Amino acid sequence: MTVTRTQTGDKEIVFNTRGITKVYQMGEVEVHALRGIDLELYGGEFVVLLGASGSGKSTLLNILGGLDVPTSGTVHYADHDLSTFRESVLTRYRREHVGFVFQFYNLIPSLTARENVALVTEISTNPLPPDEALKMVNLGDRADHFPAQMSGGEQQRVAIARAIAKRPDVLLCDEPTGALDIKTGIVVLEALARVNRELGTTTVVITHNVAIADMADRVIRLSDGRISGIEINSRKKLPAELSW
Amino acid sequence: MRALNHKLWRDLWHLRGQSMAIIAVMASGVACYLMFMSTLDSLLLSRDLYYNDNRFADIFVPIKRAPEAVARRLARIDGVDKVDTRVMAPLSIDIEGFHEPVVGTVTSIPDDGEALLNRLYLRAGRTIEAGRNDEIIISEAFAEAHDFRPGDSLHVIINGKRKRLRIVGTGGSPEFVHQLRPGGMFPDYERYGILWMGRTALSNAFDMQGAFNYAVLTLTRDANEQAVIDSIDDILKPYGGIGAFAREYQPSHRFLAQELEQLENLSGLFPIIFLGVAAFLLNVVVTRLVGTQREQIAALKAFGYSNLTVALHYLQMIMLIVLAGVLLGIIAGTWLGVMLSEIYVEYFRLPFLHFEMQPLRVIQSGLITFIAGLLGTLAAVRAAVRLKPAEAMRPESPAAYRTSFIEEIGLKHLLSAPSRMILRNLGHxxxxxxxxxxxxxxxxxxxxxxxxxxxxxxxxxxxxxxxxQRDDLAVGFVEPTTRSALTELQSLQGVEYGEPLRTVPARLRFEHREYRVYISAFEPGATIKRLVDSDLNIVELPRDGIVLNEYLAEEILGIKTGELLTVEILEGSMPIRRVPVAALIRQDLGVGAYMDLEALNRLMQEGDLISGAYLYIDDRYAQEIYQHLKERPRIVGSVIRTQEIxxxxxxxxxxxxxxxxxxxxxxxxxxxxxxxxxxxxxxxxxxxxxxxxxxxxxxxxxxxxxxxxxxxxxxxxxxxxxxxxxxxxxxxxxxxxxxxxxxxxxxxxxxxxxxxxxxxxxxxxxxxxxxxxxxxxxxxxxxxxxxx
Structure with a gap:
């Protein structure tokens, strides 16, 4: 998939969504997860999507990541309309452009840290060497450990290393600290901040943890399937300065 | 407990694919077992019914010729219940439009109706009318092979005389369930026929008026079989008795018994394999189920469900699967059992099939399957019972993996991450x-x-x-004769080469074991008939001694090379000699005893006689040769190799x-x-x-x-x-x-x-x-x- 990016002023628009809705059929009940989202995400920015449980933030992230398609509306990644893509093209989109980090890490237990990263580098065209990706998350010395031999924080940092090793254009993180205590959570966030800073990867973190919003360039609040507010942080806090 | 039952059914529904696979494997095991067992039971039952209904004899007594009055002496032997005498004779059969030589055995039946023993079972037509000397009944198999019906005729050559006979019925008798020509390897219903004739007619044709050459007897319940046989042999010695034998050695019965034994030997093997696999599959599925339902089990226990209830819940599920497998297996097993029984009834030529599925067999199969199911799942159910609720509420700790053996020996770099996953999952x-x-x-x-x-x-x-056995045609003479008979055969157009042969019936004894065979004697250096050892090398026929095939020597007689075998010839002057076993040979078909022709003739003290010949013939002249043989009453037996195969x-x-x-x-x-x-x-x-x-x-x-x-x-x-x-x-x-x-x-x-x-x-x-x-x-x- 070749990409031509649109420049708006000095900011490059990576994602552009117009009026997206998502309706789930849950038995006989229709659940409106998204009720019309208009949104732009810019290259290299660190965005926190803030919202309570059920606000639609995960649905939005899944649509941006090509895991799901909207019921109506359009999602443009650069100049491509993701909402019209077939499953196989979405797979290629994920493979080439998107890095995912999940709340429960989703590492492959039968593979070591390095191999979990290699899982992604083996199928990408211009990846970081796995060891370099692990060094970026300060796990250079844990490369040969299996998930069962690592703490939750370490596992999540392996997941981040795995997500960034392909040099994705966008890094999508779903509650990356949700299963961690504050101390390890901050270490994980530091890893994300470093990737964003050093590789310039557009990073979207969804969370219900308000404190994390302080480290973002922009904070987008969602409630009941709609954007209820967008804030720009004039000064980003360092992860170490956060507390919750 | 209703809610738990709902869970049971939903879990089963959720696992339907896997359950069905297990049910199919179990059903196969049950079906296989029941198929074999019902076939075995049904064949035994059908055979025994046939034997009983038609009064199958216990003792068989072939002799040369004895006056009818001797039968009364046999009846007086202690332990003998009934005696029946008859005339039996070999014959050649000439069937219009069928060129190949056909031979047969004809047995007399009383002129006034039914035999006392070994009664006829009539399939079609009627029995022979008293006083008719041109009527015969033929075996059903022979009739089917030639599409004979009552009313058809055929020619026979009996005692050198040609006779036209009319078929009035078809049927069988328990002594000819398996119809094998004497000395033959396999049943051949086209070229070997069993016939029955009226006693008077057959006696006249075979010169046996007022005499018999075969007696059959039944024993009383408390009879001593061997003592009876010894007494019979004593009485009949002057009349050319060649030794009475028990039902156990009766060829048809023996074949049936051996085949059924073989069926029984195989019947246990396959069901065990199936049930083993089924138990393993159940184990995998139930272990996994209990694993994924840890939290549910914990919750149930937290609500106050007892360990027993939890165990019963899973056992119920297992038992439902087993039950379905058993039921399906019973249906399939009965279906297959009927099919297999019918095939065997046809194969054994039993006149009817009484199919039965014994309840005991069904119960056995069910029990074995239940036990296999339980054994397979015991560990998993115990794990569910032992689960501590608090512990189970926490998720299972992540599985610990190791690098695989293949990676450790240095092949790691060759494997992609997905390949490593595969190897480690297997090793896990x-x-x-x-x-x-x-x-x-x-x-x-x-x-x-x-x-x-x-x-x-x-x-x-x-x-x-x-x-x-490389002959195209084996020819037998009615009586031993001189070598000129062979020369005569060799002079026929189309006969390329011939080798002399002499076969004599004999009883071989070693220690307490004995066995009746035909000893075949030919010339050393023969090329048509050759003997091979276990490495398939040609064995030169030794000048002296007797050669046995391994099965006869090792399994039946228990004799080794060099030991002395007692050979009782059942023909001519009936000499008894002790002959050393000179060599053992490999022969997979039938049993065999072989001697040098000269050595056998020496033993018989009859001069240079032959009783048959092996021939190579030119296929183009086959018809003429067969025709020629038919016209020669001295020739009875002709086996054509290709047809035997x-x-x-x-x-x-x-x-x-x-x-x-x-x-x-x-x-x-x-x-x-x-x-x-x-x-x-x-x-x-x-x-x-x-x-x-x-x-x-x-x-x-x-x-x-x-x-x-x-x-x-x-x-x-x-x-x-x-x-x-x-x-x-x-x-x-x-x-x-x-x-x-x-x-x-x-x-x-x-x-x-x-x-x-x-x-x-x-x-x-x-x-x-x-x-x-x-x-x-x-x-x-x-x-x-x-x-x-």
């Missing part, structure tokens, strides 16, 4: 992987049994008729085909059952991983590789042990079905190995594809939201 559950390999291997092995019979029979045929093939074809069908069907059930279950299990266990990979950008094809690669590896790994196991299984079958009629060498064609491997590979591929479809429905979002 070595027992399960091993049992899966074993299950698939069993299927491969079973498949080989389906084709083994065909392979080995072809080999036996090639060996026997290609290496040892064909007739044997016909006899075996149907049973073989049936077994190939059943074995293939059942093996496919096992292969699909094991592979499908294994694939479903892997899918359940790996769905989270596979979904994660999909999210990371792996395509369906790429994740299929991880799931199916594991199965492919297991299936391929199962091939070598499977083929080895198949060979061992066929070896076991070969040793357990050997009898006097044939010993089965272990011969397996490459095509059989290929067939077994291919069928299992295809079955595995189909099962894998069924599971592969589920990969497309993997819910990528759901799986990421939850902790396992």
């Amino acid at each position: 559950k070595p027992v399960k992987s091993l049992l899966t390999v074993l299950g698939i291997a069993l299927a491969v092995g079973m498949l080989m049994t389906g084709r083994f019979q065909g392979d080995t029979i072809n080999y036996m045929m090639d060996l026997h008729y290609g290496l040892s 064909e007739s044997f093939h016909r006899t075996m074809d149907e049973t073989m085909l049936f077994w190939t069908f059943v074995a293939t069907l059942f093996s496919v059930v096992i292969a699909v059952g094991v592979v499908y279950n294994s694939a479903r299990m892997t899918l359940t266990e790996r769905s989270r991983e596979l979904a994660s990979l999909r999210v990371l950008g792996y395509t369906r094809g790429e994740i299929s590789y991880i799931l199916l690669g594991e199965l492919a590896l297991l299936t391929l790994a199962a091939m070598p042990p499977g083929l080895w196991f198949g060979r061992a299984l066929c070896g076991y079958i070969a040793t357990s079905i050997g009898n006097e009629m044939y010993r089965v060498p272990l011969v397996l064609e490459p095509a059989t190995y290929a067939f077994a491997a291919l069928v299992v590979l295809v079955a595995a591929a189909v099962s894998a594809l069924l599971v592969r479809r589920r990969l497309d429905k993997l819910d990528l979002i759901e799986v990421l939201k939850t902790r396992e």
Whole structure:
């Protein structure tokens, strides 16, 4: 998939969504997860999507990541309309452009840290060497450990290393600290901040943890399937300065 | 408890694919067991009913000729219940439009109706009218082979005289269930006929007026069989008695008994394999189920459900599966049992089939299956019982993996991450992987049994008729005669070459064991008839002593080379001599005793006589030669090699085909059952991983590789042990079905190995594809939201 990016002023628009809705059929009940989202995400920015449980933030992230398609509306990644893509093209989109980090890490237990990263580098065209990706998350010395031999924080940092090793254009993180205590959570966030800073990867973190919003360039609040507010942080806090 | 029952049914519904696979394997085991057992029971029952209804004799007494009055002396022997005498005679049969030589045995029946013993069973037509000397009844098999009906006629040559006879009925008798010509290898209903004639008519034709040459007797309940036989032999010695024998040695009965024994030997083997596989599959499924339901079990216990209730809940599920398997197995087993019984009834030529499925057998099969099911799942159920609620509420700790053996020996860099996943997953559950390999291997092995019979029979045929018994035509004379008879035969147009032959009936004794055979004698250096040793080298016929085939020497007589064998000739002056066993030979078909022609004639003290000849003939002149033989009343027996082979093939074809069908069907059930279950299990266990990979950008094809690669590896790994196991299984079958009629060498064609491997590979591929479809429905979002 070749990409031509649109420049708006000095900011490059990576994602552009117009009026997206998502309706789930849950038995006989229709659940409106998204009720019309208009949104732009810019290259290299660190965005926190803030919202309570059920606000639609995960649905939005899944649509941006090509895991799901909207019921109506359009999602443009650069100049491509993701909402019209077939499953196989979405797979290629994920493979080439998107890095995912999940709340429960989703590492492959039968593979070591390095191999979990290699899982992604083996199928990408211009990846970081796995060891370099692990060094970026300060796990250079844990490369040969299996998930069962690592703490939750370490596992999540392996997941981040795995997500960034392909040099994705966008890094999508779903509650990356949700299963961690504050101390390890901050270490994980530091890893994300470093990737964003050093590789310039557009990073979207969804969370219900308000404190994390302080480290973002922009904070987008969602409630009941709609954007209820967008804030720009004039000064980003360092992860170490956060507390919750 | 209603809620728990709802859970039971829903769980079963959720596991329907796997449950069905297990049910199918169990049903196969039950069906296989019931098929064999019902066939065995039904055949025994049908045989015994036939024997009882038609008063099958206990003792058989062939003699040269005894006046009818002697029968009264036989009846007076202590332990004898009934005595019946008759005349039996060999004859040649001339059938219009059928050129090949046909021979037969004719037995008299009383002029005034039914025989006392070995009564006739009439299938069609009527019995012989008193006073008619041109009426016969023929055996049903012979009638079918030539499409004879009551009212048809045929010519016979009996005692050198040609006679036209009219068929008035068709039927059989318990002494001719298995109809084998004396000295023959296989039943050949086209060229060997059993006939019955009125006593007076036959006596006149065979010069036996007022006399008999065969007596049959039944014993009283408390009779001493051997004592009776000894008394009979004493009484009949002056009349040319050649030794009475018990039912055990009666050829037809003996064949039936041996074949049934063989069936019994095989009946236990296959059900055990099936139930073992079923127990393993149940184990895998239930263990996994209890694993995934940890939290549910904990919750149930937290609500106050007792350990017993929890155990019963899972046991109920297991028992439902077992019950379904048993029920299906009973239905399939009855169906297959009827089919197999019918094939065997046809094969044995029993006149009717009383099919019965004994309740005891059904109960046995059910019990064995329940026990197998319980044994397979005991550990899993115990794990559910032992689960502490608080502990179970926490998720299972992540599984610890290790690098695989292949990686540790330095091949790591050759493997992609997905390939490493496959290897480590297999190594992570070595027992399960091993049992899966074993299950698939069993299927491969079973498949080989389906084709083994065909392979080995072809080999036996090639060996026997290609290496040892190489005549185109074997000819027998009514009485031993001089060599001029051979010269005469050789002068016929189309006869290329001939070798003399003498066969004499004899009883061989060693220690307390004895056996009746025809001793065949020919000339050293003969090229038509040759003897081979166990390495298939030609054995030169020794000038002195007797040569036995290994089965006769080792299994029947228990005699070794160099030991002295007592040979009682049952012909002529009936000499008794002690003869050393000079050599043992390999002969897979029938039993055989061989001597140098000169040595035998010396032993007989009859001069240079022959009783038959082996001939090479030119096919183009076959018809003329047959015609010539028919016109020569001195010649009775003619075996045509190619037809003997064909007739044997016909006899075996149907049973073989049936077994190939059943074995293939059942093996496919096992292969699909094991592979499908294994694939479903892997899918359940790996769905989270596979979904994660999909999210990371792996395509369906790429994740299929991880799931199916594991199965492919297991299936391929199962091939070598499977083929080895198949060979061992066929070896076991070969040793357990050997009898006097044939010993089965272990011969397996490459095509059989290929067939077994291919069928299992295809079955595995189909099962894998069924599971592969589920990969497309993997819910990528759901799986990421939850902790396992």
